[in-house]
Amino acid sequence: MRGRERTADDEATPLLPRKARGILLGVIGLMLAVSFFLPNVAILSRPPSYRWLPGTAVSFLEVTSRSVPTADPDTVGLGFTVTFLGLGVWQLGLLMVVLSAWILASAEVNRWLWVFLLIGSIFLTFGISTTVLGKVALDAARAPTTIGIAFWVAFPAALALLIWTLHAHSMVDRTIYGVRPDLIT
Numbered sequence: 001m002r003g004r005e006r007t008a009d010d011e012a013t014p015l016l017p018r019k020a021r022g023i024l025l026g027v028i029g030l031m032l033a034v035s036f037f038l039p040n041v042a043i044l045s046r047p048p049s050y051r052w053l054p055g056t057a058v059s060f061l062e063v064t065s066r067s068v069p070t071a072d073p074d075t076v077g078l079g080f081t082v083t084f085l086g087l088g089v090w091q092l093g094l095l096m097v098v099l100s101a102w103i104l105a106s107a108e109v110n111r112w113l114w115v116f117l118l119i120g121s122i123f124l125t126f127g128i129s130t131t132v133l134g135k136v137a138l139d140a141a142r143a144p145t146t147i148g149i150a151f152w153v154a155f156p157a158a159l160a161l162l163i164w165t166l167h168a169h170s171m172v173d174r175t176i177y178g179v180r181p182d183l184i185t
Contacts (some may be wrong), residue, residue: 021105024164029101031157032094032124039148041083041135075141083134090127090154096120097161104164109171121162128155 100117103109128151138145 018105018107024160025101025105028157028161028164029098031153032097032161035150035154035157036091036094038150038153040087040131040150041138042146042148043138044144044146072141075137076143079134079136079138079141079143079145081134082137083131086127086130086132086134088127089123089130093120093123093125093127093158097124101161104168107171109168111172114165114168114172117168118165121158121165124154124158125162128158 096116097120100113100120103113103117132147132151135145135147
């Protein structure tokens with residue numbers, strides 16, 4: 001497609017009309033923002049004030065494999081490590097999505113921003129699922145845990161964003177200079 005202008009046949013049609021894209025993007029953004037402040041994973045054997053694991057490094061210093069009464073502290077340590085890895089990757093993906101998700105509201109998508117958004121969407125989905133994997137490892141170590149409401153809010157939003165981002169690949173601008181390469185010459 002280089003060297004010639006785009007025609008009507010080259011244009012990809014967006015998945016949704018412009019107003020619907022804006023509303024859907026707003027709903028996904030609200031769900032992800034709310035999930036950032038909601039509880040993620042709870043350890044039921046701890047006192048209620050220290051039960052929920054926030055996604056911060058300070059909490060990692062307070063929660064050790066010895067703080068949960070269990071028969072297998074090594075598996076508890078693995079469970080904490082995987083859970084906090086998932087929370088960290090989830091927060092990194094959330095930051096990348098916040099910086100680049102606005103491109104989904106436009107009719108044409110910049111290819112570099114699309115790649116950034118795709119990586120952020122993958123990190124977001126991978127981080128949430130890895131947090132659940134850490135919860136499963138904690139359950140295997142006989143440390144009673146539960147999934148917080150953040151998972152039930154963030155995971156559908158992350159999957160919808162990932163699917164939408166993959167569909168937006170058809171709207172990526174394929175020329176080197178943008179839509180009108182003749183303006184550069």
